[in-house]
Amino acid sequence: MLNNNQLIAIHLIASGVKASVIANQLSIREETLSRWKQIDEFQEALKDATEAVLREIDETHKNLLIISQNVINEALNNEDLDL
Numbered sequence: 750m751l752n753n754n755q756l757i758a759i760h761l762i763a764s765g766v767k768a769s770v771i772a773n774q775l776s777i778r779e780e781t782l783s784r785w786k787q788i789d790e791f792q793e794a795l796k797d798a799t800e801a802v803l804r805e806i807d808e809t810h811k812n813l814l815i816i817s818q819n820v821i822n823e824a825l826n827n828e829d830l831d832l
Contacts, residue, residue: 751794755785763798 751759754775761771772779785791824830 751790755791756794758782758785759791759795759798762795763802 754777758771758775761774762768768779768782772782775782786795
């Protein structure tokens with residue numbers, strides 16, 4: 750079972766935070782973080798967290814694209830605008 754600091758570290762790593770910053774924030778040594786990364790349960794949780802972050806980024810990009818397309822479409826179909 751992963752402890753609270755390990756779960757926080759997983760979230761921070763998946764979010765792209767540097768190991769030195771994580772170690773400082775959690776008041777641990779970077780070597781401790783490195784050891785945690787060797788634990789199978791930690792690796793699996795990190796994989797899941799990274800996939801979740803990537804899905805969120807992907808979904809955000811899709812939403813921005815849809816919004817952008819709608820704005821462009823509205824502008825192109827607006828007869829009051831001088832394109």
